[in-house]
Amino acid sequence: MNHQGVIFDLDGVLVTTDQYHYRGWKRLAEEEGIPFTREDNHRLRGVSRMESLEILLEKAGRVYSAVEKQELAERKNRYYVEFLQNLTPDDALPGARSLLEALKRRGFRLAVGSSSRNAPLIMKKVDLCGFFDAVADGNDITRSKPDPEVFLLAAERLGLKPAECVVVEDAEAGVVAARAAGMRCIGIGDPALVGAAAKVVGSVAEITLDTISQLECGNPPEVGISAAVVYQNEEQIVKG
Numbered sequence: 001m002n003h004q005g006v007i008f009d010l011d012g013v014l015v016t017t018d019q020y021h022y023r024g025w026k027r028l029a030e031e032e033g034i035p036f037t038r039e040d041n042h043r044l045r046g047v048s049r050m051e052s053l054e055i056l057l058e059k060a061g062r063v064y065s066a067v068e069k070q071e072l073a074e075r076k077n078r079y080y081v082e083f084l085q086n087l088t089p090d091d092a093l094p095g096a097r098s099l100l101e102a103l104k105r106r107g108f109r110l111a112v113g114s115s116s117r118n119a120p121l122i123m124k125k126v127d128l129c130g131f132f133d134a135v136a137d138g139n140d141i142t143r144s145k146p147d148p149e150v151f152l153l154a155a156e157r158l159g160l161k162p163a164e165c166v167v168v169e170d171a172e173a174g175v176v177a178a179r180a181a182g183m184r185c186i187g188i189g190d191p192a193l194v195g196a197a198a199k200v201v202g203s204v205a206e207i208t209l210d211t212i213s214q215l216e217c218g219n220p221p222e223v224g225i226s227a228a229v230v231y232q233n234e235e236q237i238v239k240g
């Protein structure tokens, strides 16, 4: 099977908005009088918005109701979106733009597959829209990663079968989603988290056309692995 499409996760792969998530949570924590440090923030990586809020509230002096939690999560997202306005094309991660250019030149069809509802804004601010033939994001789906919905939709919008697509992901839930979609995956970051990917690299800068063509070899991904794993987080609210 020749791979014809590459589907990229956005945050942590092509761009990082970590500092804006941190500032959003930090501002919320200060307003609520809850201690929140950069170390606390590390625990929020790859975690959904509501799960992140639960971690932040571990240090709260009181119990918050479900309605209050919803308001807190929405307030944090407002701050985050406000901070995202500061993104510029320089916020593309090193190597991201050159990889996208090389893939385009080689004739690959490219998509973004992100659970974030803010993906369109981020892509616009960082000036990445022109590279992509299709986008599937948190506005289009009902189930976040690790559900495969966002990747299956991206492939459909590219006009490709899942097996014709490669996914690039930096989160464990994203690797699970890619495999469940029947797609080979390149994992970015800690092998302890993304080790289930067919290939693990340190950053997008390490990915070349060869990295993708070498995925042709080896066993095909397991389709529909462990439905229990895929659906256990079904209730999570999309991140970002």
Ligand SMILES: [Mg+2]
Pocket: 009, 010, 011, 012, 013, 169, 170, 171
């Ligand atoms: Mg990511």
